[in-house]
Amino acid sequence: MNKIVNDVTEAIKGIDSNMTLMLGGFGLCGIPENAIQALVESNVTGLTCISNNAGVDDFGLGLLLQKHQIKKMISSYVGENKEFERQLLSGELEVELNPQGTLAERVRAGGAGIPAFFVPAGVGTEVAIGKEVREFNGKSYLLETALEADFAIVKAWKADKYGNLVFRDTANNFNNMMASAGKITIAEVEEIVPVGSLDPNEIHTPGIFVQRVFKGETFEKRIEFVTEQA
Amino acid sequence: MALDKNGIAKRIAQELKDGYYVNLGIGIPTLVANYIPEGVEVILQSENGLLGIGPFPIKGEAKADLINAGKQTVTAIPGAAFFDSALSFAMIRGGHVDLTVLGAFEVTDQGDISSWKIPGKMVKGMGGAMDLVASAKNIIVATTHTDRNGKSKLLKKCELPLTGVKCVKRIVTDLAVVDVTSEGFKLIERAPGVTVDEIIQKTEGKLIVDGDIPEMNL
Numbered sequence: 132m133n134k135i136v137n138d139v140t141e142a143i144k145g146i147d148s149n150m151t152l153m154l155g156g157f158g159l160c161g162i163p164e165n166a167i168q169a170l171v172e173s174n175v176t177g178l179t180c181i182s183n184n185a186g187v188d189d190f191g192l193g194l195l196l197q198k199h200q201i202k203k204m205i206s207s208y209v210g211e212n213k214e215f216e217r218q219l220l221s222g223e224l225e226v227e228l229n230p231q232g233t234l235a236e237r238v239r240a241g242g243a244g245i246p247a248f249f250v251p252a253g254v255g256t257e258v259a260i261g262k263e264v265r266e267f268n269g270k271s272y273l274l275e276t277a278l279e280a281d282f283a284i285v286k287a288w289k290a291d292k293y294g295n296l297v298f299r300d301t302a303n304n305f306n307n308m309m310a311s312a313g314k315i316t317i318a319e320v321e322e323i324v325p326v327g328s329l330d331p332n333e334i335h336t337p338g339i340f341v342q343r344v345f346k347g348e349t350f351e352k353r354i355e356f357v358t359e360q361a
Numbered sequence: 362m363a364l365d366k367n368g369i370a371k372r373i374a375q376e377l378k379d380g381y382y383v384n385l386g387i388g389i390p391t392l393v394a395n396y397i398p399e400g401v402e403v404i405l406q407s408e409n410g411l412l413g414i415g416p417f418p419i420k421g422e423a424k425a426d427l428i429n430a431g432k433q434t435v436t437a438i439p440g441a442a443f444f445d446s447a448l449s450f451a452m453i454r455g456g457h458v459d460l461t462v463l464g465a466f467e468v469t470d471q472g473d474i475s476s477w478k479i480p481g482k483m484v485k486g487m488g489g490a491m492d493l494v495a496s497a498k499n500i501i502v503a504t505t506h507t508d509r510n511g512k513s514k515l516l517k518k519c520e521l522p523l524t525g526v527k528c529v530k531r532i533v534t535d536l537a538v539v540d541v542t543s544e545g546f547k548l549i550e551r552a553p554g555v556t557v558d559e560i561i562q563k564t565e566g567k568l569i570v571d572g573d574i575p576e577m578n579l
Contacts (some may be wrong), residue, residue, distance in 0.1 A: 157409040157446070158432040160425065183446070212433065212487030219484055227497075228484075229409065232450030232492035239447040250454060251495035255526035258491065288426075298444055301410050301424040307445035336447075352425035357419045358433035 134294040134344045135323060139169040141323075142317050142345040146170065146282050149177040149202075153238065153283040153309040154192065156354050158184050158211065161302030162191045163286040163319040165347035171195055179203040181238070181278055183231060183305050185215040196224070205278070207231035211355060230258060233275050234310060240277035242311025242340065247276045274328050283313025286347075287336070290320040294341030295334045302333060311340045318344045362554040364577075369503050371396045372577050373462055373533050376501060377403050379415040384408065384453065384493060386463030387431040389503040393462055404438075406458055408489040410449050413441030430489065453489065454496045461497035463490060465504050465529075467519045470545035470566035473527040474502065474520035487524060494525030506534035506563050513565035515539065515546060536560050538577065544569055550577045 136142050143166055146152070148346050156162030167186075170178075171194045184208060186193035193212050195201050203225040209215040218224035229237065230252040240248055249272035253259050263274040285306040287296040296318055298306060308317050318341050364372070370392035377383065377393075379401045381409045385391050394414070397403055405414040408430045414438035418424070423434035437443075454459060465476040474494060477487040494500055507513055516530065531549075532539045540548040545567030551560060553576045561568060 159426065160409070160428050161433070181579075206486060208486035208488040216484060220481065228486045230487055230491035231446070231489040232454055235446040235450050250492075252492040254495060256491065256523040258487075267491070298443075298445075300424065300426040300437070301407070301428055302411050303443060303445045305446050308447050354423060354425045354428075354434060355426075355432040356425045356434070358417050358435070359423055360417050 134293045134338070134341060135292050136343050136345050139165045139319070139345055139348070141297065142166065142319070142343050143169050143173065145315065146173070146175060148175045150281040151179040151181065153278070153280040153313055154180060154182040155285040155304065155306035155309050156182065156184065156191065157271050157301065157304035157352050159186060159191050161286050161298070161304050161306055162186065163284045164191065164351060165349070166284045166317060166319050167191060167194060171198060171200070174200070175201045176200045179205070181205045181334070182281045183207050183234060185212045187211050187351060187355065188214050190351070201228070202307060205229060205234070206306065235305065236313050237275055239308040241279040241310060245277055247274055249274055278312060280313045281315070281317045283309040285310045285318050287318050287320045289322045289324050289329065290318055290341070290344045291324050291329055291338070293326055294318065294338030294344055295329055296320070296336035297329060297333065297336050299356040307336050308334045315342045316340055317342070319347045320344060321347065321350060364552045365535070366474070367392055368579060369533050369535055371502055371579055372538065373503055373524065374398060376460065376531070377401050381459040382406055383460045383462070384458050386490070386493070388464045388466060390462040391431065406452060408449050408453065410444050410446055411437060411441060412444070412452070413438040415441070433543065443484055447555070450492055453492050456496055456498055458497060460499045460501065461493045462501045462503055463493060465502045465514065466521050466534055467514050467516050468502055468504070468529050469516050469519055470541065472527045472541040473476045473519050473523045475519040476524045478522040480522065490524050494528045497528070500529050502529050502532045506519050506536040506560070513563050515564045515566050516520070528564065536563065539568070542569070547571070548574050550575055552577055553579065
């Protein structure tokens with residue numbers, strides 16, 4: 132068994148226009164930047180992208196937005212991307228905003244075979260429109276449905292040929308759950324290590340969820356707000 | 362005299378109890394971390410997957426993979442833990458966080474809050490705010506008492522899209538500490554030098570003023 136592919140071009144093979152993609156990351160932290168660049172260059176369009184944020188104007192998913200390759204976004208926060216906000220307000224881009232915890236759980240449920248579940252976030256707000264509300268123990272909850280994707284593209288620190296993944300610090304965020312929820316999961320990683328060298332106690336995503344692994348060629352790892360002590 | 366944002370943060374920090382797990386929203390709430398009282402140990406939870414947020418890194422040591430919910434680079438304290446977003450929101454939704462502090466555009470005398478959208482102008486998204494207010498054991502809002510046009514932010518009814526309903530317990534503004542009770546807003550404290558009259562003038566929602574109102578002890 133060997134899930135390693137040679138490069139990003141091989142990794143994104145099969146991603147076509149009008150597909151639904153999941154992309155990991157929180158802000159610019161833990162985004163699969165090499166895969167995103169390859170998608171920009173592949174000129175696929177009409178994408179539905181499930182991702183917590185939309186990058187910034189000139190990095191991350193912002194690059195796909197600039198080229199109008201995204202038809203619909205499912206996200207929780209788009210504040211750091213002016214182009215996103217503009218396309219949203221003008222109606223050029225279809226946007227479904229989900230509370231972040233609901234989004235995370237929809238993805239987790241999608242990978243875990245749970246079609247729907249109840250959560251309290253959004254009760255009494257516009258998020259509740261069109262959704263079933265049910266009471267449990269005197270508290271109201273909204274029925275939310277699972278999310279799945281044709282391809283999930285995640286970013287990890289290390290992988291082995293079985294697809295076992297290890298993340299670093301806060302670069303895990305949505306990546307672990309998304310790895311389970313793609314029909315095909317592509318993992319962009321910084322290091323590929325020999326099978327057996329990862330301690331089984333310390334693997335974050337077991338390889339069963341991952342179909343393709345590639346080593347990213349360069350990582351800019353841009354930081355949105357470098358904040359240091361004076 | 363009205364407090365500045367550090368003054369608001371300092372007053373909120375007085376609500377922290379030893380052993381609390383706390384989530385601080387972006388803006389004024391993050392400043393609360395600078396005023397944690399002596400002898401009170403608090404663990405800060407970051408919705409993007411960190412329990413145990415430490416101080417900002419020293420110059421030159423910022424790491425791209427280690428950020429807080431506001432996307433600023435941070436450090437992790439000894440004893441911190443990293444995890445994915447589903448587990449992070451299990452902590453929040455499952456009622457494991459003792460105190461949530463967040464900002465707002467509007468709060469009502471029934472405890473409704475709007476904080477995430479100004480239709481036609483600002484639609485950044487709700488992020489984790491709806492999850493936090495729907496499940497937190499205790500919610501404190503940090504805000505100015507009026508907006509920059511002098512309009513009250515403590516209202517009878519929210520005009521802006523809601524983040525949550527009947528969830529806010531306490532509001533700390535630049536003028537006052539106000540609780541949300543079953544009867545409406547209740548004035549608890551005034552900022553040093555600020556009069557009860559000014560607070561009444563600037564509060565549009567129903568405000569109960571019962572007896573002598575002490576000054577905040579800062």
